[in-house]
Amino acid sequence: MHKMLNLVPIESLSDLVCITCKKVLSQFPIYCSTGGSTCGRCPYPQNGIKNEAYEVVAQKLKFPCCFNENGCLENLLPKDVPTHEKFCRFRKYDCPIICNPVCGWKGVAQDLLDHVEVKHCMLLLKDGRFEVDFVNNHNENYLLPYGDNLYIVNRRAVSKKHSFFCTVSYIGSDVSVEEFSYKIILESGNKNHSHEICNRMNATTQIDRDELSAILHDPTSIVAKIEVFLEEILNNNLKQDDHENQNLNLDLLRELECSVCFLYMTPPILQCLTGHSFCQTCKEKLSECPSCKKPFQNTQNFVLAQVIAHIDYPCKYSKCRFTAKAKDIRRHEENCTFTPHPCPLIDYENCSEEMMFDQMYEHIVNNHYESLLEIDCVSYPFSINDETRITDCFIIKYDSKLFKLHIEYEDCKFYFAAQLVGPPEEASDYRFCVDILDASKKNHRVYCTRNCGPMTHGDDAFEDGREFIVFTREQIKHLITDVIFFRAIIKNN
Template sequence: MQSTTFTSKMLSEEVFTCALCKKLLEAPVMIVEDIGNICNTCFTNADNPEEWHAIPNTKMDVVLKELVFPCMFESDGCEYTNFYEQLHNHQTICMYRPINCLLPKTECKWNGKVMELLKHFKDQHPQHILKNSFNKFSFQLDITKTPINVIKLLLNGHEKIFLLKIWESGEERGLMNAIQEIKFSGEGKYVGVKYVGKNSQYKITVDRDPFPTVDNAKKICAAILNEVSDSNTNNITVTVKIETGKVQNMTEAVLKQLECSVCKELMRPPINQCLSGHSFCNSCRQKVTQCPTCRTNWSDVRNYSLEGVTPSVLYPCVYNHVGCEGAFLGNDIDHHERVCEFKIYTCPISDCKFTGNYSLCVNHFFLNHREFLIESTVFQETFTPIASNTMELKYIFEHENMYKFTFQRLASSCNWYVRILNDYDKNRRYYYNITITDAQVQQRKISKSVVCLNKDIAKNSDVGITFSYDDLSTYKKTNNDQINYCCEIRECEV
């Protein structure tokens, strides 16, 4: 058996080291006069190899193939050793090898080990990380912004790290799609990439590659993207689903039967059927007039047999593509999704198309709509009674709730409304209080309280807090007729 001491001695004396790059020789080795043993890469890439006096060192090739060597990144912590011919394959995917940041150098000049890549992205590029325990990831893509160059790190619940690359093709305009596994398992599984727009959807299958190769990139042409996208916003939802293998038990087989043939999501009650018996989720049923499978009309019969299975099925949260790792039984999933911390909201400002979870909405308001933002649940303002209809809208982000504050001045009264824009059922314990304070005598006050409103309740004088101008006349400032009020949102005591 080969002695590790012998190999170490030969490496320390540079017997197996290329005279130019100082790395382990790569076969076929060339012996160059006045230089020494040169590896194949250095010889092939030399500017003028024809001027060298060189001959093949075939004996060295034989010796190398019979020996076991440590990984070239041993000094960085890698403990891998193997025969020479297997060593090269390992070093191309070694987690200790140095790499640059995956983003363009103009955006980041980081250099480190592959195993440090995830930490670097968490620290410096968190917006490029998607995490999901169910191997399903989604994000928005604007196909009009060129050049398109998407880099996403995908993290699943089994500590697997995948790299998604989407970039523009150099030929006929289209997008190339590649999926690489950072620590490649060699299992050769595939990945489904789905482009979903308002008008249609399109799916492709991409083979997984070891990082950093992109041998199996798949192309989707621009014509298809334009057909799929929303004609108004040009936005497409890109969904990446990493397959986990064949069905292995009855539970997964049942889940397959619950998969809607259109959207590929698990169906929930009501489950609709066509006249031929094909079943689809209620959401897809509302979008089409005929069965997408057989083109027959819909029936009024529901698939109660499948619906009877759903209470025992664990459903991944609909917000799993943005970070929720929860799975809930069919009877509980709807309630969870109403209160999920990863729930996606649309910006309530009418001209804004931003969508994001609660924390992103807070940050979005702070950066883009600060004039509409109230940064506390207790705030004071002044107003002047006027004989015309005016309205002021503000938004408050507190208690993990999104509140819409409305102050309305009418000809004879003032109205205040505070509505909860996220789930109302869990937030009935919150109420708001409006207090009018005498400008001259601070101890003199008048106040009213009411439970915060459901976002769907129609605006009328019966559901808010109302003070008539007659009630407020004695609270005016003597100089300018202004009135002080304070709004406070509180939690009911249990």
């Protein structure tokens, strides 16, 4: 006997539609508000209530794919909807090429290559090669045909930071490609020197001009080539090669391992009375030498420091292929793509998980979705005579970056600070705007903007010397009824 499919009746589908995207309510979470229901594809309404009862029932039903009008015949349980819709071969994409005026093309992935060849042929990377430009600010997308698949290569440069950014993302219907990684091979114009950087699909690779120039011996031009790998193959190659293609003296580096932390020592290198050497960080934690039990003095091994100044060090994170001299390697490691960082909401929600920058958005969506500000308007219940201290934090996604929006009300003042979740030196590339809107509907407003700052603990966000916005209650009381209503927006400087 065949098991019956629990399909949603066709006649009921028209009543189960998201008020925002007009698609069927098959992707969770589902929120109810006065206007109707909102699906998980769209920003949830600030005053919405999660419809848990609907989700309990709907999780056992099969819904048609939202691309059924394009020809998809799949019926799916809600748990399978996000992955299927992301890779559905009947999904239609907007033209990914950034141009002015905006290209109005829309079609399936298999037709995208023909479109770009005809309309945007200059932005087609047939051999995956392009010249790296640190001089001019730019942000553009290129289409990369690689094997049987298509990839979008986003290239961006911030000249005042001497930084170049590259992101590779897949466009198509092959789910397995999510496990792929990409490699950027950087060569000097004469091809005498090269450097490779590997990263996961959809992750952004940052390249510092000065670091790269030192590795490639001050080239007059730099050419990059993109290659795509299966993650498993890439990991095996990393284990087998482990920097074989780079100018590393592994035997010498092993002699430079600190006997406490087992990392390669970089100057200043401290030593005990017997002559055993340790890195400065470990020495500061010890009262005596763990090898000979002799006391420490403030003695540096200057001779060793002079020798190793000429040695290339690998990044301590095994997946990273970056190498540099001792004076530069620690600075790189602080902001390396593969550096694990604590959850950005650890100071508000006591979350103990650690992850890389490119994994944080997924972590926030899965674990702190209520703190994700997907629409820029926020309303707080507030009494004009209330003296209760308020502290809160939202995560805003902008330009593929995440930002912490700290909010505090204390001593009759409202404080706002936006901080980049990422390399501190990039924070000044962005600014944030806070617009206090008129809840009394008299068409008044109070507006202010400041630069974004580097990420701090919530308790330190409004210290002297940091970037933040402050409004006194007296300044904005005419805009407040029983709520304070504001808009927070991140912009490029």
